[in-house]
Amino acid sequence: MFLDHQGDVLLGPLNAPICASAHAEIRVEGAEFVAAYEPTLKSWKAAWKWANGCAPTILHNTKEEYPPAIAVRPAYEKELTTWIQNGWLIPYDEQRLGPPRALIPLMAVIQRAKGKVRPVLDFRELNGHIDTFTANSDVCANKIREWRRRGTNVSILDLRKAYLQIRVEESLWPYQTVMIHGRRYCLTRLGFGLNVAPSIMKAVVDKVLSLAPEVSRGSSAYLDDIFVDESVVNRRVVSKHLAEYGLESKTPESVWEGARVLGLNVWGERNMLRWKRGTEIAEPPKKLTRRTVFSYCGELVGHYPVCGWLRVASAFVKREANSVTSRWDEPIHGGPVPQHLDEMVRQLKEHDPVQGRWDISGTVARIWVDASMLALGAALEVDGEIVEDGTWLRPDEARHINMAELDAVIKGLNLALTWKMKTVELMTDSATVHRWIEDGLLGKARLKTKAANEMLIRRRIETVLALVREYQLSLTVTLVRSIDNKADRLTRVPNRWIARPDMFGTQACAAAVNDEQSTVSLIVTVHHEAGHPGVRRTLYFARRRDPRISKREVRRVLSECDICKSIDPAPAKWKHGVLEVPQIWQRVGVDVTHYGKDLYLTMIDCGPSRFAIWRLLIHRSSVEVARHLESVFYERGAPEELLTDNDTAFRSREVRLVTERWGTRLRFRCAYAPSGNGITERCHRTIKVIAARTKCSIQEAVHRYNLTPRDDRNAITAPANAIHRYILRDRNEISTITPERSTDCPYSVGDAVWVRPHAGRCDSQYCKGLVTRVISDQAIEINGMPRHVRDVRRRNRTPQQTFGSAPQPAVNDPTEEYSKEQSRWVGIPTHAEEPVPTQSVHDQRQAQTDPRRSTRIRQQTRCRLLGCRPADCLGDQEGQRDATLVSEEFSSTRDLEIRRECSE
Template identity: 55%
Template structure:
């Protein structure tokens, strides 16, 4: 290249350079790079650059001016901005004024390809045109560009498209389903904004505020080209890739927050006068002007919509805010829909979320919506189960009707100062707190109590603690607690003043002391000025938060109606009893049908109570009952053994199965099915492997003998007998019997070989480490005389208690069998009790009135059709709880060799007793 003075300069290359005037005008021109400074200057502008800048002017003082505003030119050489976070990076190029984002993969390299093959979730018919129109806009703006495999490489992911309907704005927006992609991106959300906290901050900014909303906020941020293959979509059969940040990506809100926080922090006045939540910016015009904030945003490539003054009416974080008499007020900005035609748990939860949402004040609506969700939870088992309850539908319709007439979601917007009044209350249904500042309720909250709720005084204390937490979120320091509980008033007042110690004799005394200490700790930690006032219940403003309005509540049936006893008139009682007996003791519905033919005023509740109390129905073929399911498995190997006797052919075997994780089995042949042989085999096993804490047995005579009882006591092992006539009580052993016998039959092998194959077979069908033989040697052997038994945990709630009179199902009972009388003598577990010394399952028992003789009762009138009927009483044999092989005094005095006996059993043979005969 030849310069004007005739010298030659060697060109090193060419490139593009951005030139920017002071007014922000920026142009890009081509530049030639050389080794030395041309003519001693840093750069030389040619005519192309001068024309691009809008011309040049030189005044009499040799001042150079470019462009229409004659601004001085300067080279735009500002370094790029890079924001490096744990889960993404964001880079800003000053030359192009463009933000570029790249997320970070969880494993550092990302998946080779995504598995999704779904192209689109089809929108509804009426939304389809608006949805496709929005997609055309995306293509025209370059947000979606045709995917070029030669330029970007092979496609690595297909993102499904769907339409999201924004009813509040009347728009249909295309949204992508990033769920699969999000599994490969780890988002760090510890510092993410919370809408409720940001709302509290904005309400403290005063009345002179404006709201700025970014235009297509996410779509202003570009995604790095290396990630485009993971953001491909199909539109009308053509493959496109999304070049911008997509809504639904798990890191998108964090990217937007970080970028906005950086831009707004570039000037101290802008940082002090603004607060952002995602793409919404609240500007305090008492600190900084809106125009200045817009200039800062545009300088960093962020385009905004026209700002809105909140006092003139604006939408702020989903609330409609406007100015009234110099103050700001808010209300709900969306219209309330109707009750869905198809009631499901998902639909009801969505409706309740629309009713309550994130509104600071909801009054009675908050607890009513929570109660509706509890009711729908109780009526369904899954999210999409339909519900045909007329009561629940009427309950929801009444709530919506009242909201449309008088919506409680409204109130004052402005909050200032650090003084507040805290109203607290509790009822059997819910806890409620209400925060009042300058006579206006700024926020309320309610929490449903569980059905097995604690004492009301404890609930009142919980309400105080929750209310203090709410007040601290508002940065309140001078707080008045208003309660209608004299007990809570005395506890907290005495705690604050130190006048006297806490006086209570309640069962939860330590829990009460802990809660009062929590209140005092909050006062000390946050330097609160706390006072407590006692008010009447009708003057407590938080009372509405703890109960559903009576007009709405009466639509639902009384939840306690089934728990209360029915008071039946004596004449009605006698009528129902006679009709029930004469018609053959039918069920509730048939008895009600026959009774109402004689007296139509009789209610179903009366008949249900009488049928429930009928002792004849409880003693003969009673209705099935529900019981709490148990589990025979224990967590340790060799902690509990299932022991049983089974036969293979004609040969008896003693089977021992570990009820722990191993399921290791030991089968030993028996010469005879006697206590002596059983004890001999078990003792050999215990000497080899140690004694367990517990053995689970059936009621075979070999296990019920004194010999076996002495053996168990000698080894310090607890004996647990399964319920009579309930083989599932030793189900682990029964299943092992079947498995071993099937192996022996199919392979035609011996029992020892079948047991060996059972012990080496993997329980998960895959890994060798899951075999019973692999697990059985990982336990600690209990040492006799040293290791003590762990204390057995007694069941807290059982269906029967000691001394209860019951009807007992006889063995092999049929529908006409009469249940026997019995008395509960011990409680074994939630499923088993001891009746007259014999373990029985609760499903085989029914409650018996103390003086009932129902099976022997017969009608006293002569309407039966037979003139003479002879009834023979039945004598029931009672079994003693003493083992049958208990030695007599003479026998017990003589030493006994357990190996010398060859009898099958030492049980005494007794003749069968017959109640009566007809000869």
């Protein structure tokens, strides 16, 4: 096989001569694959087609193996060794095949029915690049119905290592590489787990069987299992025919002598074939979750044609598991689920309903249908034997029982039509349904009903009559007693499974709690006495007193509980936003970070380029930050928006003046939410890791970062190559971007809320606050400080609080400290007063009585203006020079507003 210039698969070279052999023309092509028989190798070679005709450059998986259990490790290693010895796995030759394109993880799958351990490849990432078309795929249930009509003189053939007999085109080997003991191998055969593998296997086997008319007429295949009707063709002839076209099979088995057919054990007995369950009944899992319960019930029912009462029982247990859990892996402790599973297993070991007659013939059948408040049931009977049954649980808000009976009739007729029955006798225990259908078939009388669902009933009757006409059925209806209805057991579970044992002793109490107000007070009382649990646990305790309480009522009452919302509340949902903007240098994330002992001002483009700029700061001060910002603006133009954290340097007057001169809007992320500037934080990590690993300077690490393509393939996506694709904006130009306005924010200005304190624990009381501004769908201002909506809960207003009342400051809220610091700005003439010595002020403060924590002035460890310590401002000559420069810079101002701590 070869690939042309358009990426399509070709069988053989473009100019290859046509071979005269008939085998060379054998070719199978589907929408997602192409396969051809190679007579020289006597084997099939296949290649899949990539989605959209484009092969991925490389897959990103790095996991080599999912470690198997210690007990199965020897068998797993032995099977892999066999693969290597047979040449299915070969060492990867990079010179011949090029660089590997994918790494497929290995794992072990235990086949309990066969007692084998099979190595399987996890193709999930690769499958995402291959489209599948399953419209013509075989269905196991339909294939079983077809085989059961073949009679009793039948055999079964199983291909030996079926998928491993199909070779894969060599150009696709780089996508099937695995790591075994530190060495890379490539799989040269079709792997189990590839999404197109079943389609390729089905097409190849069907093609081979169709090459001989007698073999095609007497055999039927389901993937690698081939069912042979020996009244048409001998099984050895089929096996030889398969081997002639490169498909090796195991020794054929006679079904009469006992064989395994599609997971069922089938054997001959008294001129007929019988079948039963193909595996032993396992014990229920010790650790019960929704996932394990569904898996265990699925194993019990499987794809077996007849299950009897087991089908409705397993469906009921799965519904119970759904009701007591909210997640797939949530543990199930106690309750009815373990008891019902144990009871099911005991009944199965005494009498397993999964069994019946295998061989079916004729077109005459009897359909048993029934319905209850729990489920619908239908069973198909042929020659006195139930050959297939089905159960469907009804929803809790079920309609009238007569509607359910009609639904069961339609499902029963569909079951008979799948078996291609022509003469059907419908057995029902509903007199109403019997009269409706009989009158409709005979035309004896029109439908008479005054039910609210009259039109729905008429539509179902018309559906039954349409099926009879379209498929030319000979349908008769027979009324039987419920005790004689064979479908009755398909719709019933024991009464003790449905009845609650705690309902009988609480009816007297429930009678006293009838009105809505009493129900609310009962829920509130139960919720408080139980320790303020969640909805499900409160519902459990409330129903012990009144079984009529609904989950909706409990949820409504708990949503108004201020205690639950102010102490360790449940996680809130919010509309997630996006930090990225569509234009380059439109929004720039700014932050101050450190690497080693050095401080850097970082600027990262939030647009498509992600260009990064790092500037070394001499000291952490607002003047230094403003100077570097304006320097970058002169070099590269000013962005329309700066996204920063709530550092005092960014909230300073100097930075605000710079942004106002350049017409740039300042946006502060939410307090205590680093993800609000996530693009900048991720850039910090990337550049610091580059510098730490390569031992290079920060400048070189930033340079490498800006030259690295974002898609790891095209140099055009590198930040440095994309940054100059924007129009620089002059500071005299007016910004055209409009501020984002919230449309879905759950809060509005004036709302009373609870605010999570910084570094609060699970028992910490949330602080009170008022919404002063809505920033976006994710951010709001609480008393002037931006906070994320996930840290806010709505607070019920007290009767004394009005809408226009002043907001109550939050306890230990940094907003309060920020407002107090702003209020301490004073006007000091720069030429008339001498600075007060720091030592004297310090002594005066020591003499004062320490105020409360929420009102006392904090001792500053850094100069607000210069970002250095007070001792450095007095003793360090360089710090004094900087202070002098700043003083001279603002000497033209009559009154300079500075903080009182700066004079210290």
